[in-house]
Amino acid sequence: MxxxxxxxxxxxxxxxxxxxxxxxxxxxxxxxxxxxxxxxxxxxxENYGLVSAIHTDPIEKKPLYHFYPGKPVLSLGTAGCNLHCLFCQNFDISQSTVDELTLYSLSPGEAVEKALQIPDNIGIAYTYNEPIIWYEYVRDTAVLVHNKGLKNIMVTNGYINPAPLEELLPLIDAFSVDLKAFTETFYRKITKSKLHPVLEALKIIRSHKKHLEITNLVIPGLNDNERDFEQMTDWVSEELGTDTVFHISRYFPAWKLTNPPTPVKTLKRFYDIAAKKLDYVYLGNVSPYETGQDTVCPECGKTVIKRTGYHTEITGLDSNGNCRYCGHHILDYIK
Ligand code: SF4
Structure with a gap:
């Protein structure tokens, strides 16, 4: 193609x-x-119609906590990535050419047929490696997904130029974007890319009122400076809104990075910093019994969604996504 x-x-x-x-x-x-x-x-x-991984995942695994909580989503990945993060968990597919992998042929029509066969499935997530560099396949598949009344989700680094992003926006319903750090130095040295285009993409996504959740992976010694983190959450709250869902994720050693895993106490400290500015902050990659995973109403403080690992229970929302206790609107996407 x-x-x-x-x-x-x-x-x-x-x-x-x-x-x-x-x-x-x-x-x-x-x-x-x-x-x-x-x-x-x-x-x-070269990767058009070629799939390296295909699974049915809980939507929480993307991670998306405010987009049809508890529902499954057909998840597809291919080969390649425009970033080269030293800590990539999926480096085997993200840093390979199509010739170096065993890939399966899956046309856009076949992908949608698979999505329709999964009970309760909300749509297709383009994930595992970077879907931006699968642009043509995502675009063609997303049209068919919408034609069948399903949703499209991109799990992405947000490193895309404005024109192609604008063209894709009408087709994508939800974005899970990795904001990897808040310094150009980190982006240049650790990911071989740049921060400012990612911030620009986040603003474009938000200005089109697309569902957006952000994940920041905290790596000891590399992006765990409290002041930088505070600047990041300030920027998110001011530029994207205080209701932007924000995930703080625990790092584990992968690919070329051997730094030790993030101490849970660092994550909790960062949680407290983020929660001062943002309504919905979550901890990820931690024990299922750790705090910071439930959805709490920012108005009345009651728990409205309980999560244990990938088990999700909606305990305090009505069918419109409002808090049952005080009426505060929390979720746009629920069924
Ligand atoms: S500009 Fe980006 S998408 Fe295009 S070839 Fe280079 S890395 Fe790939």
Whole structure:
């Protein structure tokens, strides 16, 4: 499949404009994401219709806690990524070309057929590796998903240029975005990318009133500076709104990073910092019995959704997503 968002250059080169890497790619070479290849001056999305992982997951695993809580979602991933995070949990698929993996062919129509076969399924989540670099497949599948009355979810690093993001927005119902840190230094050194385009993408997503939840993975010694974290939560509350759902996630060593796991007491300290500014803060990747996983009404303080691991129980919401105790509106998406 010919890629979207590129221009042809001299000497059979192409300039990919999908993400802020803006790769200029020579004939026969691939971009930094490893899955967009220049073949004789045409940019090819090599991973179109190729799936590395397919599972039915609870929506809480994305993580999305305020989007149809307790429901399953068909989850698909492919190969490649435009970031190169040293701590990537899925580096085996995210840092590989399509030739290096065993991939399964799944057309957009076949993906939707699978989604329809799953009882109570809310739609398709594009996840596991980075769906931005699966742009054409996500776009084509998402149209069919909507035609069947299902939802589209992107679990993404948010590293995309504004024009392709704007084109995709009408098709995507919910975004789970990793905000990996709040310094350009971290983004440059640890992820080989830049922070400011991610912040721009977050503002665009929010301005289109799409459902958005943010996850920040706290890594000891790399992004656990309290002042930086406070600046991040200040920015989220001021630019995106105090009702932005914010997940603070525990890091475990993966791929090239051997720093020890995040102490739970650090996560709790960060939880307290975030909760001063934001209405809905959660701890992730912690024991199912740890605090900070239930949804609490910011108005009356009553627990309205109880979570134990991926078991979710809606205990205090009416069918419109309002708190049963005080009427405060909490969720737009519930069924
Ligand atoms: S999507 Fe891939 S090829 Fe295109 S600019 Fe980003 S990293 Fe480069």
């Amino acid at each position: 010919e890629a979207a968002y590129y221009i042809k250059k001299e000497d059979l080169k192409v300039h990919c404009q999908l993400c802020p890497d803006n790769c200029v790619i020579a004939n026969g070479k691939r971009g930094a994401c490893k899955v967009r290849k220049n073949i004789e001056g045409t940019l090819i999305a």
